[in-house]
Amino acid sequence: MKRITLTIGLLVLLLIAEAQERNETDRRSRLTVLLETKDEKAVLSSLKKLEKSKTEEDKMLAYAYYSKIGNEEKVNLLNEQIVKVFPNGQLALQSKIEMIRQITDLADKDAKFQSLLRDNPDAPVGFDAYSMAMAYAAEGNLPKMNAYADFYGSKVTDQYGNKIDKRSIMAGLAPSLMHSKPEAAVPLFADGLDYYRISLSKPEEGATEDIRQQRRARGEQTYYVMLANYVEALLSTGRKEEALQIVAAVRHEMLTQENKENSIFLSLESAYLNALLANERYGDALPLLEEAYIKATSGRGIEEHLRKGYIAKNGSIEGIDTYLGSLTDAKQTHESKELMKKAISQKAPDFQLRDVDGNIVKLGDLKGKVVVLDFWATWCGPCKASFPAMQKAVNKYKDDVDVRFLFLHTWEKGSGDPTVGAKKYVIDNNYSFEVLMDLRDPATTESAVAKAYGVKGIPTKIIIDPYGQIRFNTSGFSADEEKAVSELAAMIEYAKKS
Template sequence: MNYIKTSVFITLLFLAAVESYGQNKFKKIDKLSQKQVMAQMDSLLNTKSAKDTASVKTLLSSLKEHKEERYVKIARMYYIKIGDKQTADLIYNNLVLKFPKGSTARQVAADNIFKLETGLEKENAYRRWIKDFPLDRFPDERLTNDYVASSTAGTYAKEGNYQKAFEFCGKLQETFWKSSGLSGVISTLYAKEHYSEALVLMEESVRCSKIYIDNPDDKSNEAGFARLGYYSLLPMYADLLLKNNKKNQAMLVLDEYDKNAKKKSDSGTFTYAKILVSLQNEDKAFEVLQTAITSGKASKDIEALFHTLYLKNKGDETAYSNYMKDVSSAQSKFLKEKLASEIIKEKAPAFTLRDVDGNTVSLSDYSGKVVILDFWATWCGPCKKSFPAMQMAINKYASDKTVEFLFIHTWEKTKNDPAVEAKDYITANKYSFKVLMDLKNPKTGDNKVVSAYGAQGIPAKFIVDGNGFIRFKLTGFTGSNEAAVEELSTIVDLVKKNQ
């Protein structure tokens, strides 16, 4: 009963704020939280009545002139929702000028730091950025700090200034993202044979990710992301342990990887096999590589090492060539049989979302087509790692009008406009993706579409047939780009035949 009374009060207060526009126009709306304002506007828009839509437009005219940035950003978001992209763009262009110390200005300044070339330039810009935008003023936007700190650390590492690189690694705030933030510096240190320094950072990466492995009750998106990345760290971790003369510890790490990693990446498999060869265990290395080869998950590095071991221990070039032909044939047959056994038929939840340009897109728009839904986020490393393969797939089906790809950005973490960030990323990398925005419900904090599809982690792909049924579900990304395209192509063929 109390909840009902509170909800009614909020609605009345909201409507009173709309009615009072023009005189003391901000006093009543300021009594509502951002979530309450957005929830009420959603409620009015959902009625689809002319009167309620007009009420929203009246309030938006007020909000876009508000003295607080958070309300102006809400106005921009809802101008996009009602299809007025021109006004939304004007608001965005004025946000930095109107709020020079706000979150939009902070993000723009951060983006400018990424463009700088030297570590010193980035460091000086970072220190000015922190002074202008103190962390304690943006407690929910710490990930932006981590992006900038990681970029600065990475640049210093490439320049050989490892003391500074470590200093900026120490500025990372988000535990769940730390392994991603440290990965660039670790790779640089490894490439330059600074193995002891690389091990220090790798141990911190593993420690932070393992926190979430050891706490399975944490169901947050952050925890899911960290868990997905944990096992991919272990082969490199073991390699660094060996290079630091810690053989026994390295073997324990390899055992954990071998027993518990459900999906082994091609880079992980290659590193694992290399370590086994260095430990004089070529039989096990051959077995590991052969598994990758026969499963169709082999990168060029895996194939090259397998080739070397085959010629050394199994046969000549002719035998190898015949073997690979047999493997290719068996692979194709195995993949088709495996996928045929995994095909499902579940009604795909209907949805209507805005794309990054504010256009309305519904799943029903693609009735009769095979639709690949790819849930992702700009902060998700594995998502972005899969994109070259996805672009290859898009190119392959460019002339096939019965196949469509939709990339649904979800689980946003930024307080800035996630649509702008998503579009900027796709544009900068020259991907020809159709990107839709599955934004958080301001009242519940839920991303409706990804929740409706039941995704437990990202990247997550759902292949929907022309009749609106989910036929396949895929999570994560492993293997080579070519193998990923082959798997997706086989899936599309199966869906076409079974719809």
């Protein structure tokens, strides 16, 4: 049975982002005024004054403006000028920090980080310090983890200007630590749970009731996610009976609540199921196993657990095949219902683009086929993470002349040739993808096809039926390759029958 570790570190990072954001409030407000000004002459006049200013803050504002609108030439020019005139200024420091962020070797990164801090003890690196603490937690290096956690705690405050409680900081690191040293993660989770229990017992602060409710909801989410992870850590250290008692009690309490948050309850259900299985309570686990199988929220090995649960309930294996067949039918019915909820019908905007070899591909020429559009970019981590599953989908339909996959490289960044980069990436990774280039318009800095299809983030996958109607529009990716391929195949088959 797959165990899903829920990351509370990301929730703690929200506090870091809030703290760092306060340092740039003035510049952001000035930038907003520039971006929202409709008078182009006034904007150009302001930019010229900013570029000629003798203060780095003004030049940085111009730099931020050009960066926001995608004027790479101006960005590079100003970057060079600012660093030259202010070698010890903000941008020079940011460049050094960014270079350190790109280092993949943790020991080298640590050495460069410490060198930077010796020269710039007040450098705005709270986020980076926390990231370093998480990286060392994942390695099980407790001294380094603690050192960076202490540094982070000394530099960053919450939204009220208060120091962040160390129990909260360390609990945020525990999910990373539990994979390398679960026995060390257990007390961090326990301390964190104590801290959040006390925090949730106090009235929430905030200017309005909506703000107070949002903050309380976030606090509750953090608490229950932490609790689910705590249970997993206990299981990892062999304390399986204790883990089951804890999660069963909290789950029972939550079942009595009328307005329980679904995502929170599901995280507890997952931990509860894992605890039941660890304690070999297969009969008690059977209803949860059945639901997980039908809703495809489980990993490999669930069939074996279902068999054990069936035997525990019925006393023998007799009738198991009929039982498993009924579950498979229920699973297919559920998948069909879920698919129908996602189905849409919108006219697909026509387009023509060149592939990485310069050949023109027109959507209009593909009428009669199901077309799968995958919007991606070489800089997009989630896009690339989805590609092994997409290759499996391409392989599945490689002999089907009525299905065509088009991978649209969009929103390019950097100074290199995006076509060369996209082609190289696909070849180097042995993907048999047909890649089209949705290049940015120099005048608008937008990728026309992505804009036409209303793409808000990548990866985005759009399935078009043989009549030119968009049937599905999905974003993000599933880390479960088999599930991702199965869902995409179901969408393709639905589009075929439209």
